[in-house]
Amino acid sequence: MRVLAAIGVLAIVVAIAAAAFFFGGFYSVAASQPQPGIVASALIRVRQASINRHAVETPPLSLVDVAVVQAGARAFAQRGCTNCHGGPGVGWAKFSEGLNPGPPDLKEIVDTIEPRQLFWVIKNGIDMTGMPSFGAIEVPDKEIWTIVAFLKKLPTVSDQDYKAWTAPASSGTQ
Ligand code: HEC
Numbered sequence: 001m002r003v004l005a006a007i008g009v010l011a012i013v014v015a016i017a018a019a020a021f022f023f024g025g026f027y028s029v030a031a032s033q034p035q036p037g038i039v040a041s042a043l044i045r046v047r048q049a050s051i052n053r054h055a056v057e058t059p060p061l062s063l064v065d066v067a068v069v070q071a072g073a074r075a076f077a078q079r080g081c082t083n084c085h086g087g088p089g090v091g092w093a094k095f096s097e098g099l100n101p102g103p104p105d106l107k108e109i110v111d112t113i114e115p116r117q118l119f120w121v122i123k124n125g126i127d128m129t130g131m132p133s134f135g136a137i138e139v140p141d142k143e144i145w146t147i148v149a150f151l152k153k154l155p156t157v158s159d160q161d162y163k164a165w166t167a168p169a170s171s172g173t174q
Contacts, residue, residue: 072150
């Protein structure tokens, strides 16, 4: 009985100390400092588990269709993804270096992420990071799926292909 009481008291003390630490402003939310290792690894695990559980949709179109991939490249450019993630032959905006967590180089990670997971991330964004929800600004699901098709192809897209696919239709004669 005494042990249980001691555990109870200890739990209350820990809760009060944690509340004082976090609500008292001692935890730093600065993006200019790396997160403490335990926070960073907890965030990555929570993100991966959350995306995996929520991402259930299946593509309504062919992800290997050339026209779909090219439409996805245009959407990727027009929706501003390159500002943070860069693209083939396109550098990211300087401000994205100040994001923490930083935006990944997508061509290096897309092989390990399933289409349903890419779709979910683009549609819903990632809370408390710089990754916006494109569903929240009413980008249609179909357009998001074209971006998924483009991303799955990304590791093999050359700078020239990307330039040609994203060029305005009228400049094709130059
Ligand atoms: C304002 C900056 C910003 C823009 C614009 C942006 N992203 Fe991101 N994105 C991020 C950041 C930051 C992360 C990393 C989040 C994290 O580590 O949890 C990220 C992560 C991702 C991921 C990886 C998710 C994972 O599971 O690891 C994908 C895929 C992605 N973005 C795709 C896109 C696409 C496609 C667009 C355009 C439609 C886009 N992003 C626009 C900042 C941005």
